[in-house]
Amino acid sequence: MIEWSKADQVFLDMDGTLLDLHFDNHFWLEHLPRRYGEANRLTPDQARNLIVPMIMAERGSLNWYCTDYWSERLSLDITALKAEVGDRIAYRPRVKEFLQALRHNRLAPVILTNCHPDPLKLKLARTGLDQLVDRVISSHDLGAAKEEQAFWDRLQDHHTHHRDRAIMVDDSMPVLESARRAGIGQCLAILAPDSQQPDREPHPEFPAVRHFDEVLPALTAQASAKPQA
Incomplete structure (x- = not known):
């Protein structure tokens, strides 16, 4: 599926990959x-029918x-509203064990997220994910979404890496397709990003897992086979 031994860098999406x-x-x-x-004196359905097409257009x-864009567009404090339901921020299954296994294999885990810095602070404060x-x-620090090739071009200036020895793990197929076009060596798709929704269908061109327990045995075995530093 994924040849972990051929990588020295693992890039990880956050929402839908590490967090629910x-x-x-x-x-x-x-x-x-x-x-x-x-x-705005609208029913939730009326508001949803107005907001969702606006979001999908972007x-x-x-x-x-x-967050800044939608706060201005909707005249609401989006970050404050996200904090109102912050108790729903949660890890996906076996994430901490997976990150630990990457470290045991000397695979540097780096999160690449499209999340805006303001809600990112909220999520990191809730989970401590940045410590792992x-x-x-x-x-947003690179000025381009992961779906755009400009993101991958600018990433090298922020974080030195060998693209052909990197793995990208993401629940977004457009992001994985963008990563592959940019020369990222291996891509892994997540099929169960939302714990309350049905699994997604596998992409014919990317290996995929529902949860990280499916790759932990391979990572554990590889770590055990490596000589101690």
């Missing part, structure tokens, strides 16, 4: 429409993920 995408889906599809409706761009990886890099 249920938080974000609940926020954008349920909580935000309800609060927007309250502010799909794949940096605006899609930008080498770095956390937001696409």
Whole structure:
């Protein structure tokens, strides 16, 4: 599936890969429409029918993920509203064991996320995820979303790496396709990003797992076979 021995760098998406995408889906599809409706005398359904097309029109761009953009567009404090449902922020299954196994294999884990810095702070404060990886890099600091080739070109200036010896793990197929075009050596798809939603169908061109327990045996065996430093 994935040849971990051929890598020295593992890039990891955050939402839907390390953290349960249920938080974000609940926020954008349920909580935000309800609060927007309250502010504008609309029912949640009316608000959802207005907001969702606006969001979808920005799909794949940096605006899609930008808290500042949506705060201005909707005249609401998006970061504050996200904090209202912050108790839904949670790890996906076996994430901590997976990150530990990467370290045992001397595979440097670095988060590459499209999450805006403001909600990113909220999520890291809730989970301590930044303490379990080498770095956390937001696409907003690079000025391009992961779906864009400009992201991968600028990433090298922020984090030196060999693309052909890197692995990208993400639940977004457009991101994985972008990573592959950029020369990232291996890509792994996540099929169960939201604990409250059905699994996604596998992509014909990418190896895929539901949860990290499917790769832990290979990583554990590889770590055991390596000579101690």
